[in-house]
Amino acid sequence: MRVTRKSIIFETIVERLFLVIGMLCLFLLMLISVFLFTEGLPILKNVSPGEFLGGTQWYPTSGNPRFGVLPLIMASIAVTLLASLIAVPLSLAIAVYLAELAAPRVREIVKPVVEIIASIPSVIIGFFGMVVVAPFLQAKFGLDTGLNLFNAALMLAFMAVPTIASISEDAISSVPVSLKEGSFALGANRWQTIFYITIPASLSGIWTAVILGISRVIGETMVVLMVAGGAAIIPKSIFDPVRPLTSNIAAEMAEAAVGGDHYHALFAIGIILFLITFAFNLVADYLSNRYKFKGS
Amino acid sequence: MLSRRIKSEAVETAMFATIRVLSFAVLAFLVFILGFIISRGYSALSWEFISGMPRDEMTAGGIFPALLGTFYLMIGSALVSIPIGIITAIYLTEYSRRPALVKLIRLGVSNLAGVPSVVFGLFGLALFVVFLDFGTSILAGSLTLGILNLPVIIRSTEEALMTVPGTYREASLSLGATRLQTIFRIVLPNAMPGILTGVMLSLGRAAGETAPIMFTAASYYAPELPASIFDQVMALPYHIYVMATAGTHITETRPIQYGTAIILILLVLALNSIGLVLRYRFRKRMKG
Numbered sequence: 088m089r090v091t092r093k094s095i096i097f098e099t100i101v102e103r104l105f106l107v108i109g110m111l112c113l114f115l116l117m118l119i120s121v122f123l124f125t126e127g128l129p130i131l132k133n134v135s136p137g138e139f140l141g142g143t144q145w146y147p148t149s150g151n152p153r154f155g156v157l158p159l160i161m162a163s164i165a166v167t168l169l170a171s172l173i174a175v176p177l178s179l180a181i182a183v184y185l186a187e188l189a190a191p192r193v194r195e196i197v198k199p200v201v202e203i204i205a206s207i208p209s210v211i212i213g214f215f216g217m218v219v220v221a222p223f224l225q226a227k228f229g230l231d232t233g234l235n236l237f238n239a240a241l242m243l244a245f246m247a248v249p250t251i252a253s254i255s256e257d258a259i260s261s262v263p264v265s266l267k268e269g270s271f272a273l274g275a276n277r278w279q280t281i282f283y284i285t286i287p288a289s290l291s292g293i294w295t296a297v298i299l300g301i302s303r304v305i306g307e308t309m310v311v312l313m314v315a316g317g318a319a320i321i322p323k324s325i326f327d328p329v330r331p332l333t334s335n336i337a338a339e340m341a342e343a344a345v346g347g348d349h350y351h352a353l354f355a356i357g358i359i360l361f362l363i364t365f366a367f368n369l370v371a372d373y374l375s376n377r378y379k380f381k382g383s
Numbered sequence: 384m385l386s387r388r389i390k391s392e393a394v395e396t397a398m399f400a401t402i403r404v405l406s407f408a409v410l411a412f413l414v415f416i417l418g419f420i421i422s423r424g425y426s427a428l429s430w431e432f433i434s435g436m437p438r439d440e441m442t443a444g445g446i447f448p449a450l451l452g453t454f455y456l457m458i459g460s461a462l463v464s465i466p467i468g469i470i471t472a473i474y475l476t477e478y479s480r481r482p483a484l485v486k487l488i489r490l491g492v493s494n495l496a497g498v499p500s501v502v503f504g505l506f507g508l509a510l511f512v513v514f515l516d517f518g519t520s521i522l523a524g525s526l527t528l529g530i531l532n533l534p535v536i537i538r539s540t541e542e543a544l545m546t547v548p549g550t551y552r553e554a555s556l557s558l559g560a561t562r563l564q565t566i567f568r569i570v571l572p573n574a575m576p577g578i579l580t581g582v583m584l585s586l587g588r589a590a591g592e593t594a595p596i597m598f599t600a601a602s603y604y605a606p607e608l609p610a611s612i613f614d615q616v617m618a619l620p621y622h623i624y625v626m627a628t629a630g631t632h633i634t635e636t637r638p639i640q641y642g643t644a645i646i647l648i649l650l651v652l653a654l655n656s657i658g659l660v661l662r663y664r665f666r667k668r669m670k671g
Binding site for chain 1 (some may be wrong): 391392394395397399401403405406408409410412413419420448453467470471473474475478479487488490491492493494495496497498499500501502503504505506508509510513514530533534537561562563584587588590591592594597598602619620623624627629632640644645651652653655656657663
């Protein structure tokens with residue numbers, strides 16, 4: 088194969104082209120924020136930022152519409168916190184089990200099964216929450232409705248487990264063997280080594296996992312749309328029906344007229360979600376780059 | 384001293400038991416979800432259910448239009464995400480001599496992966512449906528899902544490209560092949576199983592996502608099959624959502640809901656299983 092001048096020119100053109108396409112992700116990210124802000128910010132012409140973020144009444148379609156998103160924000164926070172409380176211990180158990188306890192053959196089966204959980208469409212999880220978990224909760228606790236904060240948190244926790252577990256497992260597995268051997272040599276047993284040495288040493292990776300898991304939970308839509316109950320109130324109990332940010336967009340976008348206040352308000356909620364998840368991802372990225380074991 | 388040892392051993396046993404129980408509780412929950420839906424829905428399955436049109440105001444008949452719509456969206460989004468995703472990964476691993484730019488692009492990819500799916504839906508609505516005036520259509524939905532899937536393709540392709548040994552490239556280059564020839568004749572063929580993993584995972588995601596297509600592509604009921612890429616489509620996940628939450632026949636149509644859920648689960652699990660098996664084999668080969 089002779090390297091001709093023509094082929095050098097061709098190679099250069101292709102390289103430039105690949106650079107442009109490679110930059111596309113950054114461009115798209117920018118484009119997403121541009122469209123969110125141009126469609127979302129106009130709501131602030133009619134509603135002050137304080138009224139929007141601090142208002143406790145969300146009546147977008149009434150004669151005198153009110154756009155207070157505080158109940159929606161509180162709902163998202165409550166659902167996310169509760170889901171994390173359930174998901175983190177379960178995920179860490181799986182991570183420790185896979186990294187330290189499971190026999191290699193069991194591990195080879197359990198690991199892909201955990202990945203299968205991640206692939207189940209959220210609408211299926213939501214559907215299950217509606218038809219199975221909701222009636223169960225309603226009967227068990229004598230509630231008005233089983234579609235509530237607790238149900239949503241439970242389903243979301245299940246969905247967050249694969250994310251948190253697999254990243255934590257990577258972190259736990261990457262702890263140098265020499266650290267563990269040092270612990271064993273001092274007479275510690277396997278649990279003491281895991282608890283006092285391995286987990287503290289992989290804590291930054293575990294934090295990354297937890298933050299990414301939480302970010303996934305905040306952004307999840309279908310599950311909360313189907314099982315959270317949909318009432319735009321600030322929750323007082325874990326059995327209250329709630330209306331998190333994501334589900335509110337999904338539930339109302341179809342009825343909002345393009346270019347109207349309601350439409351802009353829903354995009355403004357999109358901005359809030361975008362900024363929150365963006366911040367979480369930056370923190371996760373920072374943590375995962377900052378503390379990596381550079382060999383033992 | 385001895386009692387302390389006994390105590391710490393008891394703690395170890397208790398903790399390990401707890402860890403095992405919690406781990407298997409999660410797996411049991413997965414089995415329960417799948418088992419429950421399959422046991423309730425399998426009686427609704429039939430050839431007519433898969434190949435027929437909905438009848439009697441959607442309370443009977445088949446789900447063919449939803450299946451077809453999901454297929455169109457999978458193919459459409461793949462046409463967007465696969466070429467762009469693979470080329471981005473090639474640029475990141477094979478070309479770029481600027482580490483800062485590579486880092487920035489990788490950060491962009493991981494942030495794109497973190498954007499909530501409903502925000503992709505908003506973006507698709509604002510850009511494709513309204514601004515570019517594609518309307519609620521297969522085109523708008525495919526573009527939205529394609530962008531959503533870019534990080535999936537980029538990451539798995541990058542991983543696959545990086546496992547191809549550097550010596551392969553050097554051998555090819557030393558025989559006089561150009562960089563591009565090396566990439567297309569040596570690197571990509573060797574990385575193909577790993578790339579296909581990403582393709583399968585992204586197809587599964589395109590089939591299962593609901594929020595991004597709600598305002599960009601999906602319709603509750605279409606009396607006719609879509610004739611062009613500018614038509615709305617029914618889609619499996621949206622079909623489940625609407626049938627389960629809206630309308631006056633929620634309880635009567637439960638069997639259809641379970642049946643549709645089974646079809647969606649089978650579709651997504653099949654795609655993901657193929658992807659996971661390919662990856663498993665690929666990693667084993669590259670190690671061995």
